[in-house]
Amino acid sequence: MSVLAVCRMLRPLLFLAALAVPCQAVAQAREVVRIGVLAFQGVDAAVGEWRPMIAGLNTALPAMDFELLQFDHDGLRRAVAAREVDFVLTNPGHYVELEAEFGVARIVTLASARAPSAERAVGSAVVVDAGRSELNRLEDLAGRRVAVVGREGFGGYQLVWRELLRTGIDPGRDFAALIEVGFPMDGVLDAVANGRADAGIVRACLLEGDPVRAARFKVLSVRAEADFPCATSTPLYPDWPVATLRHTPPALAKAVAIALLAMPADEAGMAWNVPADYQSVHELFRELQIGPYAYLREPTLSALAERYWPTVAVVLAALLGWVLYTVRVEHLVHARTAELREALAQREALEARMRANQEQADHLARLSVLGELSGTLAHELNQPLAGIGNYASSLLRRADNGRLTDDAVREAAAEIGTQAERAAGILARIRAFARKRVAQREVHVPAAIVADAVALLQGMLAHAPRVEIVDHLAAGTRVDVDALQCQQVLLNLLKNGVDAMSTLPHPEQVLSVTLGQHGTSVSIAVRDVGCGLDDEGMARLFEAFHTTKADGLGLGLSICKRIAEAHGGRLLAARAEPPPGMVFTLILPAHE
Incomplete structure (x- = not known):
């Protein structure tokens, strides 16, 4: 037995040992892993599009040498049949055909930045x-x-x-x-x-x-597909999968899946996600009666005569066999469909629980921000309450001295009402921000969202720093967002800026909020003049449970980043130019 054959037999053990055994001890060359790709735009385009993936796999799994082989539909099918490739990367329809014929199994699904989700990406x-x-x-x-x-x-x-x-x-x-x-x-x-x-x-x-x-x-016939930036004449279907073949070692498949899922998005915004649900592709093929559902096509009499012309006996036997086969396969399809429906129902229930947990986390994050600000809330409410008490005492003294006039009563009553409205406004903003509710996106003016967040901050801090708002947006600019979640992000950024400037004299503390255009999106930049962050802090800025505060949980910026991405946007951080300070920029897609 050759040395290379021994290395091939030991490959699963090498992966289970985390590639700890040096392959040079068994063979001089690295093991070649071949990935067959459907090159629908030609060989050059396929090489350019998938080069980052191949480079990432070679970096993540240095014991292997990954190669990309380009095919058309028939060529890729022949390569799978001949076991000339270890993995396939193809469109959803071709994958379903290969799955039914050769038993290929998807391990990850492509996640494109321009698609709403991996399940709604191809049209x-x-x-x-x-x-x-x-x-x-x-x-x-x-x-x-x-x-x-x-x-x-x-x-x-x-x-x-x-x-x-x-x-x-x-x-x-x-x-x-x-x-x-x-x-x-x-x-x-x-x-x-x-x-x-x-x-x-x-x-x-x-x-x-x-x-x-x-x-x-x-x-023609452009459809309105939410969050999809391209014109499409059809509904959207799942994106391309990477699939293993029956002869692919399970350890190799597992290692590749882990490497792809851990791989960051490339310059084109493409990353990898857990395998998507391809039931919509099966429904398409079943309706068209093609691929694995080609058996559903009813043959015509002329086709039967042409195919089974030798003898009537052959025709009858074939027809009987076809009927029995159809009945059995139909039964299997119904059984499999029932299983898929049950699995889909379980998945939807799991997603519902995940959404509920996420809403709870968002709610707790807002309460955390309020908890950090609550120390000054009593002082802020004390001012209008003290004013009310003073005017009430003044009325009583004037009444006791016989100097109570109608003008004095009206003046005192007006001031008491003004101070009461001020206290009620502070509590109303806090109550609206803290209440638990289901996320709901609506069209809003960005400047209004910023103004509400600033008002909420200033209404809760006894000595709030000066906040400068600069709006460079064109008139009529709108964003389709959940306003409360965006206020939560902005309040976190403003509060972090206040904490960063806590060592400065109050007159020198200033926050600036700048609204501008970022391509086709809206940017909201919050800048402080605080101490800034070192390189380690910048590297772990959005990492969950990492915090520079003695009493912080380290969840604020992590949750803010997730909220921004859930809206199809981003949350960026950079050192201020010129220093000192930091600039946090929330980018949201503009509403068309």
């Missing part, structure tokens, strides 16, 4: 020349020439096929021609541009990456 766009005013809806494609990558293309044909059938258009019957151009997908756009086709089907977001293309073409 298709039907594009036509921008000057074709007569083509605006999918129904207008009847009798037209349509270019596609191929009939097996998931985002390049099958998603639109389903929507066309729902509008009453059968591509095989109602198109003037269905033109298959093959990979790369850019060939579809070329066919439309040169007049070879009236329309083309491409993956959503292919146009948005190129301004020239975006101006050259338009998308």
Whole structure:
């Protein structure tokens, strides 16, 4: 037995030992791990798109040498059948086909920054020349020439096929021609541009990456998909998975899954998540009766005659076998569907519990902020209450001395009312901020959210520092957010700034809040002139349970970062320029 064969046999043990055994002791070369990828945009584009993933795996698992092999649909299927690859990276439709035929199993799902979630990431766009005013809806494609990558293309044909059938258009019957151009997908756009086709089907977001293309073409029947930045003619489906094959060692699959899940997002915003639910893809294939559900297609009499022409006996036997097979598979499908529904119900219940726990955590975080500020609350309320007491005593003295006049009564009553409203306003803001409630997004003016957070801070601090608000936003700028959660983030940032300046004389303490445009988003920057942070503090700034305060829990900034990301935004931190101080910037998507 060769040395390389011995290394291959020991590979699972090497991974279980955390790659502690040096491979040089068994073989001179590192073990090669081959990842087959569907190169729908061509070989060069595939190499560029997935290079960060390969580099990250080679760094995380130095005992292995990961290689990326590019294929089309048929080539990747043949490679899986021949065991020429150890992992596959392909679109959701192709994965479901490989899963049914070869038993591949997904271990992670791609998470794109531009997609709302891993379950809602892939769509298709039907594009036509921008000057074709007569083509605006999918129904207008009847009798037209349509270019596609191929009939097996998931985002390049099958998603639109389903929507066309729902509008009453059968591509095989109602198109003037269905033109298959093959990979790369850019060939579809070329066919439309040169007049070879009236329309083309491409993956959503292919146009948005190129301004020239975006101006050259338009998308038919654009759907309103929440938080999805690209024009799509279809609903959204799960993103691409990485899947293992039956011959892939479980230890290797586990090590790769852990490495991918731990891998940070690359420059394009792509990261990896736990495996998504691909039930929507199964429902698509079942409705189209393709892939693993091709058996649901009822054969026509002419097809039966052509296939089973040798003898009537063969036809009857085949028909009987097909009926028995269909009944059994239908039973298995129903049983599996019931299991999937039960699993989905359990998952939804778990997600509901997680949401409830997160709302509880947010509530506790707000109460924590109020707890830190509550020491000065009594002093702040004492001023209006003292004013009320003084005016009431003045009325009693005037009455005892016989000098009580109507003007004096009205003046005292007005001041008592003013001071009472002031105290009630302070308590109302605190009560609204502290109450437990379900997150609810609405359209708000950013400046109003900032003003409420500043008012809440100043209403609770006896000697609040001066807060300067600078608004550079255009009139009419709005954000679609949960206002209370955003106030929670801003109040945390303002409170941290107050704590950072606690050693400065009060006249020198100043906070500035600047509202501005950050690309297509809104930025809210909170700056203090405090002591700032060292390198270690900057590195662990958003780490849960890390704090520089003696009585802090270390959850404030961690929760604020999660709230920002849940709104599709970010929370950034940097040292102030010029120093001293820190600048925390909350970035939120602008409402269109």
